[in-house]
Amino acid sequence: MKVACLYFGRKGGCGRYALEVSKALSKKATIRAFISNQNYYYEEWVDTIEHVESFDTYKGVISGVRNTLNPNKYLKISDRISSFNPDVVYYPMIHPWSPALNYILEYPIVSTVHDPRLLKGNHNYLLAPAQAISLRQSTRLVTLTENAKDELLRKGYSEESIDVIPHGNMSGQSSLDEQPDYQKYSSKALLFFGKLRTYKGLDNLLEAYSSLIKPKIPDVTLWVVGEGNISRYGKRIELRESIKVVNKWVPDSELSTYFRRACALVAPYTFASQSGVIPLAYAHYTPVICTDVGGLSEQVIDGKTGYVVEPNNQKEFANACISLLSEPETARTYGLNAFEVSSSDLNWDSVSMLVLDTLQKAHS
Structure with missing residues (x-):
């Protein structure tokens, strides 16, 4: 053909x-x-x-x-x-x-x-x-x-x-190890990755992080990585030393730099058909916490490759984050499951x- x-x-x-x-x-x-x-x-x-x-x-x-x-x-x-x-x-x-x-x-x-x-x-x-x-x-x-x-x-x-x-799967040109660095699941690091668009719910994430996640997990770190207008989030990011911002488009060669250090990818979207960032996380042994909007619940297997929570529910989203951050063995299991999905179905x-x-x- x-x-x-x-x-x-x-x-x-x-x-x-x-x-x-x-x-x-x-x-x-x-x-x-x-x-x-x-x-x-x-x-x-x-x-x-x-x-x-x-x-x-x-x-x-x-x-x-x-x-x-x-x-x-x-x-x-x-x-x-x-x-x-x-x-x-x-x-x-x-x-x-x-x-x-x-x-x-x-x-x-x-x-x-x-x-x-x-x-x-x-x-x-x-x-x-x-x-x-x-x-x-x-x-x-x-x-x-x-x-x-x-x-x-x-x-x-x-x-x-x-x-x-x-x-x-979206591993691209990243050089992936056969097995992940299991320290990532004890890193207390959450990763928000991709273009900064309003529908991706970064507003909700920052509020949940400051008021619910940080008080429970004092040594947590949130990485916000992607190009777009970061100024609209202002002091909520600037005043938090534990929020790390990389405000640029990330080439393939740098992807693993961020995914290797993350316990979980967070996708608190308010609207979506699907997300290419989810298979990217899977290829890097990273579980995903997402909201139940659009087709995200088809991509994330709740209780196997991550958690799917109610959209715009900051408490439920925060609890899912706290659960994985507090249970590195669960995060590891979900990460391995995610990679298996990536290397087979995807x-x-x-x-x-x-x-x-x-x-x-x-x-x-």
Whole structure:
């Protein structure tokens, strides 16, 4: 089977997802990848996938707008795809350019929908209409959770056209030990990781940390790691020596620096379809404490790989944190369980087999 993989994003979790699923598919089908010259993982794409074609997408706002409004850009890309003559076009993630390309191309299209409702705080005004159009243009859709599938069903999409395929593990280029440093489970360290968006509930976490967790576990430390506007949290962070902030985008090579020291990942989200940070934690032997929103409860197995608690319930969330911080053996067991899920159910070979089945159904 010949598959054209189209991913024009630049960096972040979705960039790693697109690369890993394409790499795994390349062992099962004839893959030609069409990517951005500005892709953070460009060299890895070229090194691991035999056929890669690339195009300028975004060097800044002016070039981004110019390229987006340039019809010749779409004609050039579609011409290169047509010369490959794929059996199916596959988007690991929808891009603002997808509708225009889909309009030109005459091949079955499979699109992975990471978030049927674009997340609150993610102000991408181009992607929202682009996604709405692309979903209608696609032959088949892939969601990462049953919750996301249900969201699409409520929007009127056919159940027969949707496949649920879990998010693969996200170890990336991190150098993982065969076994974790078991000291991490006695570290009394909690990790909040990822872009700082309002829907991720950092407000609730900081309140629970200061008023409920810190009084019970005096030597606890909270690491807040990710890019975004940290100023809105102000003195609640500045006045706490036990809250460590790394306010930047973290490259793959530095991921293990933070996960190796954490007893648990905390995800107090108020809204979510799924989270790529959860499989990242699993790949680093790290249990997860999350809220029961969207598809998070499908990713975290309550009482096995972490805890799932009621959203916006600071007391319940704090109690779950205190429990793992106070019981390093439980944290260790959950961490080992998480890694087992990562290396079995979420390994990219298994995930890509399911994706290939979807691509074949779209082609048939």
